[in-house]
Amino acid sequence: MFRNLPDTRGFFGPYGGQEIPPQLKAIMDAIDQAYQRIRTEPAFIEELRDLQRHYVGRPSPVYFCRRLSQQAGGAEIYLKREDLNHTGAHKINHCLGEALLARSMAKTKVLAETGAGQHGVALAAACALVGIPCEIHMGEIDVAKQAPNVTRMKLMGARVIPVSRGTRTLKDAVDSAFEEYLRDPQNFFYAIGSVVGPHPFPQMVRDFQRIVGEEAREQFQQQTGALPDLLVACVGGGSNAIGLFSAFLEDSEVEMVGVEPAGRGLDTPDHAATLSRGTPGVLHGMRCYLLQDAQGEPLPVYSIASGLDYPGVGPQHSYLKDLGRVRYESITDDACLAAFQQLARCEGIIPALESAHALAYALLVAPQRPGQRILVNLSGRGDKDIDFVAKHLQL
Structure with missing residues (x-):
């Protein structure tokens, strides 16, 4: 289907x-x-x-985070390294x-x-x-x-x-x-x-991003002999997540989780958890899940990650939520920042704050999944965020 x-x-x-x-x-x-x-x-x-191949540098590798996995305990954590593309993201x-x-x-x-x-x-x-x-x-x-x-x-x-x-x-x-x-x-x-x-x-953006999932599916099987047990990707509008998920949608044994920004907490107005807290509406020419007021106007949203502070979400994600094929969770700013630092200090990889939301969720659930393999879409590198993070953390 x-x-x-x-x-x-x-x-x-x-x-x-x-x-x-x-x-x-x-x-x-x-x-x-x-x-x-x-x-x-x-x-x-x-x-x-x-x-x-020659301009972007594809295929981007799948990388096993050995030290990070040891620290997290439980599942093995792998990254699809879209951060290594030319211009630094998917x-x-x-x-x-x-x-x-x-x-x-x-x-x-x-x-x-x-x-x-x-x-x-x-x-x-x-x-x-x-x-x-x-x-x-x-x-x-x-x-x-x-x-x-x-x-x-x-x-x-x-x-x-x-x-x-x-x-x-x-x-x-x-x-x-x-x-x-x-x-x-x-x-x-x-x-x-x-x-x-x-x-x-x-459709068009999904089709161009599908290469992420197609590469990952082949690479992961070559490296491990099996498909991942869990895919994790951050979701704002949802392009990197659809890019990864689209090649696995018919693999019923592969669980998928899209991670939205919980910001300062879902009990505050300072978040952008559209699929977790939104309702169907119309935004920017499409019908989708939307954080909206009683008149159907988009609500102000917030995330520490600029690429995730959007009050709507892609229509395919909206449908996948209703079907139950993908589960959508949320991660706070604090958990995102902790994951950002842990990956940098443990593996020498500085992720984008957007991608750190997905990584934070993987680190959260890894201890409960011994023997499983989690593939996280590292959708971008964190060069753009380092000055902001350094100031925020007073480094």
Whole structure:
């Protein structure tokens, strides 16, 4: 059943679709038609595979954390090392695909939002590579937190637009970028940074990220002779998690957990645990689980990890929650920071704060799973976070 999703209208069960103004439907349908055409063209496939290998550095390795596993006790912990990709995260996987698609459609500018900055950096790199102007919208709070990534974007020629409205974080950056896109949707291309938004973007980004799971499935069996017992990935919009999970959805013996940010606690308003505490609604052109008020307006959300502070989530995650195929848990800022430090000091690997949420959950459950193997998607590296973490922890 998972291979047939989404349906022709872009729905994953009751989630997804195109909740957009009528004047945009033709634009989205044109993007869908262009994507469905190009994804089977031998020249596109060959160019993308060549870039994945020689530009991104794929395949990224699966690494066994021997010392970390000994410290945690119980299960063995493995990492899918997406942090080793060019630009430092999984985001380059779909940014290359979207930039190539924009070039094939003769678009004159590529727009995007970014939270932690990894999507912005990856898209700036991809646009520089294919020769299309790039504009990135980013909340002012995230601009301050992720200064190294802002500099990287600018060095690669991207125009960075600080967003001062609302909470000055990811949701507001999406709104700002979308408004700019509406000025000329015929010539601009909005490269959505996760498995969110109107169809075809949840499908398209999932397809480009599926390489993470396909590699991991083959690598893990080669290294251990079996499939993982548990997959763990952080979930904001949900692209890295879908990338890992999608290749294992039909393996009923493989348990999957998506980890959301509990922030300062689920008993406070300072979290972004959409699937744990949200309800179905409409956000940014899609139907999904959403943290919303009584009028259906998105609530302010918070996470120490800028890439996770989003009030919605991808429609496929929403459907997987309802089906019970994936379980969604949450991890606090404090647990995230502890995992961040433990991996750095134990294995010499500095994770992104987003990825540290997934690692924290693996460390939490490992003692109760002796003899099992846990595969964590280390979706990004923590270079972007070290100044913020050092200040926060007074290192």
